[in-house]
Amino acid sequence: MEDDSLRVPILERNGEEGRDSVIIFQEESQAEGDLRKRIWVESKKLWRIAGPAIFTRLTTYGTNLVTQAFAGHLGDLELAAITISTTVIVGLSFGLLLGMGSALETMCGQAFGARQYDMLGVYLQRSWIVLFIVAVILLPMYIFATPILILLGQTTEISQLSGTLAIWMIPQHFGFAFSLPLQRYLQSQLKNSVIAWLSGVTLLIHIFLSWLVIDKLGMGVIGAAITLDIASWLPFIGLFLYMVCGGCPLTWKGFSVEAFSALWPFIKLSIASGVMLCLEIWYYRVLILLTGHLADAETALDSLSICMNINGLEVMIPLAFLAATGVRVANELGSGNGKGAKFAVIVSVTTSCAIGLVFWVLILILRDDFAIIFTDSAVIIKAVSKLAYLLSFTILLNSVQPVLSGVAIGSGWQSIVAYVNIGCYYVIGVPFGVLLGMVFDFGVMGIWAGMICGTAVQTVVLAIITYRCDWEKEAAKAIDRVKVWAVAGTPKSGSTKAPASLN
Template sequence: MADSLRTPFLKGSSKEEEKEESYIVRLEEKSEEGVSDSGDFCRRYLTESRKLWAIAGPAIFTRLTMYGTNVITQAFVGHLGDLELAAVSISITVFVGFNFGLLLGMGSALETLCGQAFGAKKYHMMGVYLQRSWIVLFVVSLLLLPMYLFATPILKLMGQSDEIAQLSGTLAVWFIPQHIGYAFSLPLQRYLQSQLKNAIIAWLSGAAFIVHLFLSWLLISQFEMGIVGAAITLNLSLWLPLIGQFLYVICGGCPLTWRGFSREAFVDLWPFIKLSVASGVMLVLEIWYYRVLILLTGHLKNAQVAVDSLAICMNINGVEVMIPLGFLAATGVRVANELGSGNGKGAKFAVIVAVTTSMVIGLLFWVLILTFRNDFALIFTQSAIIIEAVSKLAYLLSFTILLNSVQPVLSGVAIGSGWQAIVAYVNIGCYYVIGVPLGVILGWVFHLKVLGIWAGMISGTAVQTLVLIIITYRCDWDREAAKAIERVNTWSSDAPSRTLLK
């Protein structure tokens, strides 16, 4: 790529590029230490495990801090009153949750493209892909704005009381800066993650979490700014690390992959849009699946105990699922890197290591939930009725956690391989054709209530996991590697491009 493509920050940065290349080589050499030509399985496993955890560890930490900011906000708002807590919970769950899921999925297209480009050493295209993703996600975020602007009438149509709908609608407007920020932060995180720069994401997320805790105390408790203060703290907890990551990139942190803003970002947008949409649909169907469980449970007769006990189980599941979601990210990057470098067997082995590692962790939590099924509800409540209800649901919770230790990893395989469109159809069939109807039948027709609803939906997850296992097992990895190389070569351009910044 010509020098004219660089921003003013990077002019004359050949030394930085050489340093970056040597850093990547050192990472690869370190990862290959101790791997014998005979292909000793244990050494290969440990080597791949190091690569996997180098991505998964920071990814898990980042997801926990992001999840923690919402928990902290709801904890502070809960002391303001039931109405305020309900408004914040609904705004985060319904509007922020849906739009975040869609933008997260669309941003994950970069895990396919940037991961494969990094493996193929087409480093300059990673910055172009990042800019294309910014363009696409920003336009989509603008198209989704009416959900925030008309939140009050939407909630009234959904059956919410006027009081809750009005307050939630006011709060939703305050969440617009966070919504727009997702369009830039989610692609940026995947861009950095794909080139193994996970530490900067984790450090900035940790710092933002501490700042969020302090600002929540200051604005909500001390300055008594109420739910507006809560919205401001959530906005800042997103934008502060976003600004830090952006400055890291443009000020020389990624000299090989960032060559400045380029008009090439506006080329070949249609295939990029198709992959982004497929990724978005795939992940948002997964994210919303268990939200449907809570919605259906709320329509049961005398649903208060059922909803409260289910909410406790979902909180436990929500924290634990951050681990397999970290492995989802790591698996996507590892598979994409290996396929991009033409190493189909390496991609297959990365899948084996990721699945077995996540399953071991899932089995550990499965045992813990079953062992302490009568006690873990005490963290949230002293009600004997709810504790007993949670104890009954603990069996379903344990199997949900066990399935979630495999299913997200296989979704990561799909992302790394570019199978998002296929998996989107699988998710529709397994989740919404099998899982939800079966849950309704078991819950209402067979009068099993929340146990039946959840059991039916677990069945949908089990079928989806089985289908993904079959697809992954039958995969011709050498062919996938050839397709990845073809994709990288088709979408990349080694010709000099003109920059928008000179």
């Protein structure tokens, strides 16, 4: 027979104890539900930035791949020249301009969160002024590219053609100085979709122009340089028209002389951002440079280049999360919400790390096969298979490290992280790589393993800094920082109404 007590309601049988248990259970369920909802809301905000950013970076990376593919059919000298000019000359200047332009992520992101909307347009113009000046200062790198490349050990023939191409790529150089700040200005307002669309259109136009100019018109590598110039200016023209034709009614009020005031704080943060990011961008270029001095350099470079191509494609994802994290952290800190910034960091790091784990597993599973896409050489395929273990751990570290750099950008820690990068990359990573690779004769695996150690140390240091951060204090600093960055007085046309996209 069924026990009658089982038919009595729990609260009646257990009195206050039962009532308390139900209340606690309900509170826990509500907390779990609230947490799931917060994660879902934050993930949507994150992917709203990261999704288009991934597409933008992949299409931009694809532009260079298309150029190299067309140049490869012209001859070995032409391929080597276009690779050297885009990797060394353009790569070095682009790294610095990209880093300095990233200062705008901190400034515009925090000002947007603080609803200082009018200041975003002023910050954009200040960034254009600073980056244009830097682009002019870097011009000798393009003008004297031939003697620079000869000094770096390149052959006279390759150096001369690369130097000629560098001159033709000067318009691309100035295109970066104007398009990179504009992209970050729009990105801080969550207007990423227009950047992605224009990047996709630019890639399609670039493919057509490369076929027309290089193949049909027979302009060779000079034609390739011209198509890269066009590809760098097309996104800027499209985004600029979008901005001035009403795409940013709250943040763009036209050109202003205020852009020339209060430049020094802007310059300091831009320099810190430039040093911070270009040290990261240049780091693995050192790996290629050191590998070229090994005994069996040809096999080592071929196998390493395949791994770097795979890494270059995959790293577009964490770099997109770098941008998304920087925007989310800056927006929350600018609005005075330290807890929101902390939660954005947790969601972003967890999401990017989960994606990195997937690619880590894929590389380990396919380590004996993925090189077939690039080569038929059994020797190279075997060498790539050995390097795949290092590639997988590089990808895993890259799923965390760029996101933490995004936290630094959003929080305005660029100067601190610049010192961290110098110590971890160039005091620990490079010397340790040289020690393992050349002194202990582990070759390219030793060099790469040593440099991975530098990245690992940097990741741990940034993780500790982020973990120990007092986010409420950072929010207060961000509010003060926005006031310092603003021009004297409150902008007369300032708006305090939130954009419709955020309501």
